[in-house]
Amino acid sequence: xxxxxxxxxxxxxGSVKLATIMALSVALIPTALTGISDAxxxxxxxxxxxxxxxxxxxxxxxKDTYAKGAAASFTAxxxxxxxxxxxxxxxxxxxxQQSVNAKRRPPVDVVLTIGPMAYAAQVQKISMPLDKHxxxxxxxxxxxxxxxxxxxxxxxxxYSQPIVYNPKVITMPAEISWNEIFDKKYAGKxxxxxxYSSLLYPVAKMLNLDLAKDDLTPAFKKIAELKNSISAxxxxxxxxxxxxxxxxxxxxxxxxxALEVGGLKWIVPKEGSVxxxxxxxxxxxxxxHVSFYAQMFINEAISAANxxxxxxxxGESPVNVKASIPDFMxxxxxxxxxxxxxxxxxxxxxxxxxxxxxxxxxxAYTAAIQK
Amino acid sequence: xxxxxxAFGWRVIDWIIDLGxxxxxxxxVRIRPYLMxxxxxxxxxxxxxxxxxxxxxxIHSFDTFLFQQGPISAEQYKRLIEPPSGEFYMNTLSxxxxxxxxxxxxxxxxxxxxxxxxxxTPSRTMRVLVLVLLLVxxxxxxxxxTFAWFMILANRGALGWILGLFGIEDGGILGTPQGVxxxxxxxxxxxxxLLVMPAVRRIDPNLERAAATLGASPARIxxxxxxxxxxxxxxxxxxxxxxxxxAEYDMPAILGLGRLPFVANIIGDIYTLQQNLYxxxxxxxxxxxxxxxxxMLPFILIRLYWIYFVARKT
Numbered sequence: 001x002x003x004x005x006x007x008x009x010x011x012x013x014g015s016v017k018l019a020t021i022m023a024l025s026v027a028l029i030p031t032a033l034t035g036i037s038d039a040x041x042x043x044x045x046x047x048x049x050x051x052x053x054x055x056x057x058x059x060x061x062x063k064d065t066y067a068k069g070a071a072a073s074f075t076a077x078x079x080x081x082x083x084x085x086x087x088x089x090x091x092x093x094x095x096x097q098q099s100v101n102a103k104r105r106p107p108v109d110v111v112l113t114i115g116p117m118a119y120a121a122q123v124q125k126i127s128m129p130l131d132k133h134x135x136x137x138x139x140x141x142x143x144x145x146x147x148x149x150x151x152x153x154x155x156x157x158x159y160s161q162p163i164v165y166n167p168k169v170i171t172m173p174a175e176i177s178w179n180e181i182f183d184k185k186y187a188g189k190x191x192x193x194x195x196y197s198s199l200l201y202p203v204a205k206m207l208n209l210d211l212a213k214d215d216l217t218p219a220f221k222k223i224a225e226l227k228n229s230i231s232a233x234x235x236x237x238x239x240x241x242x243x244x245x246x247x248x249x250x251x252x253x254x255x256x257x258a259l260e261v262g263g264l265k266w267i268v269p270k271e272g273s274v275x276x277x278x279x280x281x282x283x284x285x286x287x288x289h290v291s292f293y294a295q296m297f298i299n300e301a302i303s304a305a306n307x308x309x310x311x312x313x314x315g316e317s318p319v320n321v322k323a324s325i326p327d328f329m330x331x332x333x334x335x336x337x338x339x340x341x342x343x344x345x346x347x348x349x350x351x352x353x354x355x356x357x358x359x360x361x362x363x364a365y366t367a368a369i370q371k
Numbered sequence: 372x373x374x375x376x377x378a379f380g381w382r383v384i385d386w387i388i389d390l391g392x393x394x395x396x397x398x399x400v401r402i403r404p405y406l407m408x409x410x411x412x413x414x415x416x417x418x419x420x421x422x423x424x425x426x427x428x429x430i431h432s433f434d435t436f437l438f439q440q441g442p443i444s445a446e447q448y449k450r451l452i453e454p455p456s457g458e459f460y461m462n463t464l465s466x467x468x469x470x471x472x473x474x475x476x477x478x479x480x481x482x483x484x485x486x487x488x489x490x491x492t493p494s495r496t497m498r499v500l501v502l503v504l505l506l507v508x509x510x511x512x513x514x515x516x517t518f519a520w521f522m523i524l525a526n527r528g529a530l531g532w533i534l535g536l537f538g539i540e541d542g543g544i545l546g547t548p549q550g551v552x553x554x555x556x557x558x559x560x561x562x563x564x565l566l567v568m569p570a571v572r573r574i575d576p577n578l579e580r581a582a583a584t585l586g587a588s589p590a591r592i593x594x595x596x597x598x599x600x601x602x603x604x605x606x607x608x609x610x611x612x613x614x615x616x617x618a619e620y621d622m623p624a625i626l627g628l629g630r631l632p633f634v635a636n637i638i639g640d641i642y643t644l645q646q647n648l649y650x651x652x653x654x655x656x657x658x659x660x661x662x663x664x665x666x667m668l669p670f671i672l673i674r675l676y677w678i679y680f681v682a683r684k685t
Contacts, residue, residue, distance in 0.1 A: 090643035097438055097646075120646075124438040188541075194629060195644060220455065231546055232628035245525035247545055247628060359435040362645045363450070366637070367459035371630055 043131050046289035052081045053290070053297055055110040059086040060236075061260055065313030066112070070301040077300070080293055089113045093121065096283045100126045106283035109294045116354040118153035118279035123355070127152040127281040134295040137302045137320065143339065144277065145302065145319030147351075153281035156301050157316035160346065161198040162266045162273040162334045164258040165250040166243060172250075178202045178269045181250065182222075187229040191242050191251030194233045196365035197354065198252045198274050199223055201347045205271045212353055216361070224368040233369055255334035256315030268333040268345050275336055275346030278316065422659070429653035435646045447653035460637065460654065467633040468661065470548065471616035474555045478612055479605065481556075482563025483571075486604075487597065489564065490571045505561040517625045520554045521545065524626065546628035554622040562615070563608045570604025571597070610666055617662045634658045 053074070057066045063084045071082035085108050087095070092111060099106040111121070121127040129151045132138060138146065138154075145155050163181060165172055170189075172180070181190060192199055204211055204219045232242040236257040242248030243261060258264040280301060282294040300306055307323035310316060317335050318325070329335035333345035342348060429448070432441030451460045485501065492498050508516055523529045526543035534542030544550040574597060582592050598605070620635040632640075634654065641651040 234629045246527035356436045359645045359647050363456045366640060367456040370632055
């Protein structure tokens with residue numbers, strides 16, 4: 001691999017500069033997609049390369065898929081090895097905030113996180129504006145990939161959080177409302193995530209509450225009715241452990257997690273299920289040559305080939321319109337692929353609303369579900 | 372050929388010997404004790420700086436969205452007691468303290484006889500066997516140990532299987548206070564035994580024999596000889612085990628299935644999920660003050676007891 005990388009490095013620097021290729025390709029990007037920095041001069045390829053690029057992702061299939069997909073193709077093109085870091089998405093954000101404030105180099109070079117966190121990072125100026133010249137695959141993104149107004153991050157995939165159940169233990173009607181999980185028959189067997197969005201948004205929609213305008217106390221009171229039914233809370237790992245230990249038979253989690261566990265079924269209630277985004281950003285305060293290649297990594301992550309691999313590997317819907325779609329996603333409301341699908345089956349909350357209220361809603365949600 | 376300073380190593384050794392000689396010099400004798408405690412003092416000072424920083428954060432308002440510190444305010448402390456989350460935070464605090472005290476008390480009851488058995492048993496094999504059994508939990512990492520209990524206590528684990536033989540479905544105790552209690556106890560009992568052992572070893576066995584010869588029952592011997600004489604070890608064990616239990620994180624998270632959080636779990640959530648370092652700092656300080664008082668209170672009471680009752684009698 002090192003031999004190959006060295007040769008590739010020589011081939012690139014000996015013939016056509018990488019930045020030149022990018023500058024030529026950028027002409028293909030539609031001008032409508034312009035939240036991202038559109039510097040008149042394409043960024044020059046730095047003289048030196050970083051020894052490695054540290055990319056934060058989730059563990060498990062996320063780590064494997066990114067390692068085999070975007071990281072492998074990035075290394076093949078640049079000769080720079082990629083190290084995957086699986087620090088918790090919320091913990092890494094705190095570390096970056098502290099690093100940027102202390103004017104130290106952030107612990108990672110690229111962050112894969114959830115959309116609202118990437119938006120908060122942009123507002124807090126702990127991420128750097130992305131350079132359109134380096135993102136040659138930008139033109140292939142759907143509107144979800146690069147929402148209007150974003151300058152410092154790109155969405156790289158979307159996920160949904162339907163109701164997942166173990167069909168060997170319980171059955172569920174073909175069409176349900178979110179009110180179903182409040183049924184006492186699920187008492188002691190219900191899993192909910194430890195983050196508010198997966199349950200607060202559906203319950204608010206069920207109660208016809210406007211997240212932006214209304215007092216959400218009734219929604220938290222409704223969620224608190226589940227307090228004695230919940231057998232476990234946590235992240236995807238805790239859901240899987242709970243299912244395997246027989247402590248959980250029904251829960252709210254990623255459709256992708258249910259797919260990975262196998263033998264589970266999922267259902268999108270009539271109100272829809274939360275559709276969120278995973279996004280990538282480059283922390284502020286990195287040396288210039290590192291941030292250059294960090295953006296190149298993001299460009300690799302949104303390429304059609306790697307987006308197809310991402311969809312197949314972790315079961316999240318791609319944002320590159322040219323990406324191949326795995327058969328299991330087609331026609332399944334838990335994997336909304338188009339704007340129309342999302343409008344029909346999804347509950348989408350604006351990232352700024354989510355990010356602004358994270359502290360308040362998370363505190364109220366934790367108090368509502370915990371004993 | 373490049374010049375190499377072959378005597379460099381010897382010169383360093385000479386320098387260290389010289390330094391040692393100077394330190395032994397009479398004029399340095401007086402400050403030597405201070406030099407010896409200096410590393411500990413520096414460490415404690417650094418910790419004090421950290422605590423001061425927590426205190427500084429906790430008395431400011433904070434905008435988590437903009438990540439901006441606001442003016443000095445009691446906002447964070449108010450959030451810990453006022454709706455909508457205050458009741459939950461206080462429940463978590465009381466659960467942490469009650470459970471820690473309970474586990475510590477039961478650990479003392481079980482750990483002291485274990486230490487006594489190890490010290491007094493004439494069988495070397497039994498002594499080694501019990502010591503190994505006590506040390507096993509410490510030989511594996513905390514996460515491995517906790518997940519081992521997860522496998523035992525789950526509905527589909529060993530406990531669930533055994534209870535299933537008697538027709539009891541879903542008999543696992545994961546996610547219950549009992550499950551967390553058992554997991555914490557399994558770490559605390561060996562710790563108490565190991566901490567108390569040196570104190571028990573220092574007790575002259577002839578004292579017990581003499582008391583027995585004079586007709587004292589085993590219970591009286593424990594009450595009037597063993598426990599009072601083992602007191603320094605017991606006190607150390609109470610402090611260590613109670614503090615470790617108050618700061619417990621993994622057991623409530625894993626064996627409690629996230630349903631019975633301790634303060635450490637909630638502080639973790641506040642820091643990471645809410646991204647609120649300021650509220651987390653306030654809760655950390657509250658826990659620190661309360662646990663310090665809990666540790667100090669028994670010692671103060673015992674001291675007062677000695678001053679006003681025992682000393683006056685004698």
